Amino acid sequence: VKVPEEVVEVLLKKDRFVVLSHINPEGDALGSSIALAVALKQLGKDVEVFNKDGIPSIYRFLPEARIVKKFNELTCESDSVVIIVDCNNPERVGIKEDINCNLSLVIDHHETEDDFGDVRWIEPSSPATGVMIYHLLMSLNVRITEAIATNLYTAISIDTGSFRYSNTTAETLLIGADLIRQGANPAYIAERLFESWSKNRFMLLIETLNTLEIKRIQNKDASLTVAITTITTDMFKRTETDSSDTENFSNFPRMIEDVQISAMFRETEKNKWKASLRSKGDVNVARIASVFGGGGHRNAAGFFVEGNIEEIKKSFVEEISDILVKDGWRDKHL
Numbered sequence: 148v149k150v151p152e153e154v155v156e157v158l159l160k161k162d163r164f165v166v167l168s169h170i171n172p173e174g175d176a177l178g179s180s181i182a183l184a185v186a187l188k189q190l191g192k193d194v195e196v197f198n199k200d201g202i203p204s205i206y207r208f209l210p211e212a213r214i215v216k217k218f219n220e221l222t223c224e225s226d227s228v229v230i231i232v233d234c235n236n237p238e239r240v241g242i243k244e245d246i247n248c249n250l251s252l253v254i255d256h257h258e259t260e261d262d263f264g265d266v267r268w269i270e271p272s273s274p275a276t277g278v279m280i281y282h283l284l285m286s287l288n289v290r291i292t293e294a295i296a297t298n299l300y301t302a303i304s305i306d307t308g309s310f311r312y313s314n315t316t317a318e319t320l321l322i323g324a325d326l327i328r329q330g331a332n333p334a335y336i337a338e339r340l341f342e343s344w345s346k347n348r349f350m351l352l353i354e355t356l357n358t359l360e361i362k363r364i365q366n367k368d369a370s371l372t373v374a375i376t377t378i379t380t381d382m383f384k385r386t387e388t389d390s391s392d393t394e395n396f397s398n399f400p401r402m403i404e405d406v407q408i409s410a411m412f413r414e415t416e417k418n419k420w421k422a423s424l425r426s427k428g429d430v431n432v433a434r435i436a437s438v439f440g441g442g443g444h445r446n447a448a449g450f451f452v453e454g455n456i457e458e459i460k461k462s463f464v465e466e467i468s469d470i471l472v473k474d475g476w477r478d479k480h481l
C-alpha cells in the first residue's frame with residue numbers, strides 16, 4: 148500500500164475536517180474514522196466525526212467512541228474538508244443533498260465505478276480501510292497511541308474475520324503485531340467484538356439460522372452450493388433487536404463444509420430487502436451483486452432489492468445458475 152502524496156498534503160495543509168463513514172457502520176468504518184480523527188487531533192486539527200446511524204452498542208468500547216456523532220442532516224462549514232472512509236460516495240453515507248464543503252477526500256478499499264471526491268484514494272487490494280489509515284498515519288508521522296491502536300486493530304480484525312479470511316497477508320499480521328505492540332489488546336478486543344452479544348441478539352441469530360435453505364446449483368461441469376437465510380422485520384420486533392444486531396450473521400452459514408456462498412436477505416421495510424453475500428475462496432460474489440445493481444469485494448458483497456422475498460430468492464438462484472452456465476468453471480469466473 149502506497150499512500151498518495153496528495154492525501155498526505157491535504158491532511159497537513161488543511162485545518163478543519165469532517166470524517167464520515169457508511170450507514171450501518173461496522174468495525175472498519177468506525178475504527179478507521181475514530182483512529183483518523185484522533186490522529187488529526189494529535190496534529191492540532193479541528194475534527195468532527197459523523198455517522199448517519201451513530202455508533203452501535205457493541206462498538207461503544209472503542210476508545211474515543213464518543214467522538215462519533217449521529218446526524219440527521221449534515222451541515223458543514225464551507226472551509227471544511229470532508230473525508231469519507233470505508234465507502235466512496237455520499238449515498239452510502241446516507242446523504243442525498245450535495246455536500247457543501249471546501250474539498251472532499253475519499254479513503255476506501257471497495258471496488259467502485261463512482262467518481263465522487265476531489266481526492267480519491269481507493270485501494271481494492273487492501274484488506275481493510277484500517278490498513279490504509281495505518282499507512283497514512285505512518286506517513287503523517289503520527290504517534291500510534293493505545294486509542295489509535297485499539298481502533299485500527301478492531302477495524303482490521305472485523306474485515307479479515309480476525310485475521311482468517313483470504314485477504315489476510317503477512318503484511319496484515321505484521322500491522323496487527325505492531326498495533327499490539329502499541330497497546331491494542333487482542334484478547335480484550337476479541338471478547339468485546341465476538342463474545343459480548345446481548346441475549347436478544349443471540350435469539351435473533353437462532354431465528355435467522357432456522358430460516359436456512361440450502362440450494363445446490365449445477366450445470367454440466369460445475370456446481371455451487373448456496374445457503375440462504377432470511378430476516379424479516381417481524382423477527383426484529385419479536386426479539387427486540389435491530390439491523391445493527393445482524394452484523395456478521397451472513398458469515399455463519401459459511402461454516403457448512405460444502406457451502407461456497409452464503410446469502411442473507413434482511414427486510415429493511417415492507418418488501419424491501421438488503422442482501423449480504425459471503426463466499427469462500429475464489430468464488431466472486433461481487434460479480435453476482437453487480438447483476439442486482441450492488442457491489443463489494445470478491446468474498447463479501449451486497450445489494451438492495453424490492454419485491455416478494457420468495458420471488459427474489461428464486462431469481463437470485465437463477466442468476467447464479469445463469470452465470471455458472473455462461474462462464475463454466477466457477478473458480479475462474481463466478
Ligand SMILES: [Mn+2]
Nearest residue numbers: 175233276306
Ligand atoms: Mn471495510
